[in-house]
Amino acid sequence: MARRKGLFATLREAWRTWRRNRYDDGFDEEPETTGSDDGEGAASQPRRRKxxxxxxxxxxxxxxxxxxxxxxxxxxxxxxxxxxxxxxxxxxxxxxxxxxxxxxxxxxxxxxxxxxxxxxxxxxxxxxxxxxxxxxxxxxxxxxxxxxxxxxxxxxxxDPALREHVLPHRLHELTLRETQRLGLIRAERARELTEAWLEVISELELIGELDAHQRRLLVPFAATLADQDFRKVMEGLRRQRRTSVDALITTLEGARGAHQEAGLFEFADAYDKAISAFRREMGLSESSLIEDAIAPEGPAR
CATH class of the missing domain: 3.30.479 (Tetrahydropterin Synthase; Chain A)
Structure with a gap:
């Protein structure tokens, strides 16, 4: 008749069963030993660890x-x-x-x-x-x-050959991406500084909220204090606008003079009003002398 297992043998077998279910083959296995049913007796040779x-x-x-x-x-x-x-x-x-x-x-x-x-x-x-x-x-x-x-x-x-071929293009792509990132930072900085200086000018001049005509006139001057490259661009825009406007005003003034000489004073007066309105629309003063005197870099050329 077989003898019943002792308490320690039963606990040891239960612990080994739990450990086998808990851990997979990636862990080292405990060496197994065998003894008598009551937990006594010499241990057998242990099995090797993995x-x-x-x-x-x-x-x-x-x-x-x-x-x-x-x-x-x-x-x-x-x-x-x-x-x-x-x-x-x-x-x-x-x-x-x-x-x-x-x-x-x-x-x-x-x-x-x-x-x-x-x-x-x-x-x-x-x-x-x-x-x-x-x-x-x-x-x-x-x-x-x-x-x-x-x-x-x-x-x-x-492949090293493919890496060598692609490397210059990736470097150029990186340069473009970084240039764009820095450009966006500079643009945002120039915008914030220009808006800040416009606010300062409007407060000092007691202008209040600037309309489109006033902003068109004052932005080139505020840009001078914001960013040098931005200043050059805005100054170039101001000069180009002034050149085209002057050409149109010259044409209108010529038409006004021709109508005055012909005795068509109503038409001449209409031209005169159109010239004044156009100057205001483009943010120009009535006198080019005043306009040139306050230009960021002197008279427009």
Missing amino acids: VFVQSPPPETPLAMAARDDVFSYEVFPTFQWNSSAMSRETLKERVVHHEATAREELLRVGWSAARDCDPADPVAAESAINKKLSIDGNWCFDDTEGLIRCTPSVRVRV
Whole structure:
């Protein structure tokens, strides 16, 4: 008749069952011992722990052809080795004999995944190859010292020839992006400072809220205090506007004089009112002498 298990033996078995369910194979296993049913007696030989080693990175990467077979990815494999049949020192010595086979197997498994990827997208290639390896990349090697298991993964870089070709364009893209960012910062700064100086001028001159005509007249002067490049642009705009306006006013004045000489004083008066209204519309004073006297850089040329 079989004897019933003692209390300690029952607790030990329950603890081992919980531990096996709680942890997977990635953790070292506790050495198992056996004894008598009542917890007494000599322990049997413990089972070896599972040990892990990782191969050092290769000096030369593997080459995997990308889509269209023009460029090749640089593939840097990482091999994780584990075994329960030997010590860690022995495993480090034995995996050296299997690394060449593991690299060949990695090329075989990952080749088709790499061929489906754009040569300029190593991130997608790395993801695709590692996904393929997660399915077909758990290899076992029957070594003289016992069974060895290998779990591979990869890091992928773009083809050096493609990197050299793309580098100047990426640098130019980066320059444009940074130039745009700095330009937006300067533009916002110039806008804020110009608005601030316009507010100062309107308060000092007791103008109140500026209308469009007043702003058109005062912005070139406020820009002088905001940003030098912005000042040059606004001054150029003021001069160009003044040149075109002067040409139109000259034409209107000529028409007014011609109507006065012909005795058509009503038409001449209409032209005179049109000239005055147009000057106000363009933010110009009635006298070019006054306009030139207050210009940011002297008389307009």
